[in-house]
Amino acid sequence: MGPTNRREREKEELKSQILDAARYLFARDGYDSVTMRAIAERIEYSPRTLYLHFQDKEDLVRELCRHDFQEFGQGFAKLAGMKDPVERLKALGLAYAKFAEEFPNHYRLMFMSECPDYEGHGEEEWKGNPEVDSYAFLLGTSAEAIATGRLHPVHKDPELLAQTMWAGVHGVLALHFSKCNDPWVKWRPLKKRVKTMVDLLVDGLLAQPITTKKKGR
Amino acid sequence: MGPTNRREREKEELKSQILDAARYLFARDGYDSVTMRAIAERIEYSPRTLYLHFQDKEDLVRELCRHDFQEFGQGFAKLAGMKDPVERLKALGLAYAKFAEEFPNHYRLMFMSECPDYEGHGEEEWKGNPEVDSYAFLLGTSAEAIATGRLHPVHKDPELLAQTMWAGVHGVLALHFSKCNDPWVKWRPLKKRVKTMVDLLVDGLLAQPITTKKKGR
């Protein structure tokens, strides 16, 4: 099985070359500026060749991000050792934002662009996907935080809590990416906004609500 | 000045026709599916004609939204009568989300897409722009809320407060629009998530923070 093996290897290597070229262009110019032609030209192959290795452009970029996204999951893994789940919740928010700041184009692609239909993708597709794993981690931390008994009793749904924490930090980032040039808003520093959001949400979780005049929520 | 006047009128009317066609397509299919050709075909003119009335596609869609966005500002105007600024802050968040739910395509365009450079646009451009006015309203309400003295003293920057409230609700909506089909997240109902976000943030504002072990923030 000599030649077959080698060809397999060469094929993988070309695929890597494509991804490298794409990564370079993508990180430099963002999604829209990365054209199939530009990638092909960069590795000195015809555009058609890319389609021998990837189904289409979306497939290519998605695989590119899946690879680079390992860093995303790893940033969270470091936090697994934190004892206090409430503090871990805060740290999660900050780590999430840090990634977005560091890899803005990746963040945009994974969290700020239309998602294709996920039909037909089985569970095996999720396994090891940092996006999924990270959400699971956040969900687990939320459940632990609730279990401490320190949160106000209205918060007892880990899923809802996780989604709210996620949304809060995402909101700061998303607004930053698409609106940071608006001249009529005196934007505070991004880091400060992230920290404020995280602290505010956690303060809300721990608070004895005195805001509503009605019985509950 | 008979004919000149009439031609002026006809020109305006054609512009309206273009906007109507665009609005129909835009609301039905979203930004990307609205092509200049499709708009032209719908009103039975050549594509070139659109460029006699609008500089380019972005100009066209932006004018379309500016028009429809009056509704956005009006939804807020109704809340101006609310006495308690803290309650008004909550109501603002809910009204904001309501608009996004009702006009998702408009919301996406105004808040979830790349903004062009705003250079060269003077102040006159902002006047009467609901987006700007609404932010001013939110900012004012934030300042009033702080002035009540009921918020925790760490919150004394109206701008930062406004930006955080905005980001919180926006985060819920943005995540909803781009991730609602993700099968690995058991999404809670959108309304519930919005309400949770608003309540949590305001609870955080009113709380005596007991979360951090360090001196302050």
Added chain:
DNA sequence: TGACAAAGTAAACGATGTTTACAAAATGAA
């Protein structure tokens, strides 16, 4: 009436992602 400006058009330009039709090369079996 006739110069002139405005309104409108057909066709094309230069991009894009993607595919069709075909050539070259390596492979594996006879």
Added chain:
DNA sequence: TTCATTTTGTAAACATCGTTTACTTTGTCA
């Protein structure tokens, strides 16, 4: 070796897209 077959690659084209060039028509006003 020989030769059919699969793999790997290409050039050219297709169908879109936003936008522009070059031209025709039409109405206005001196």
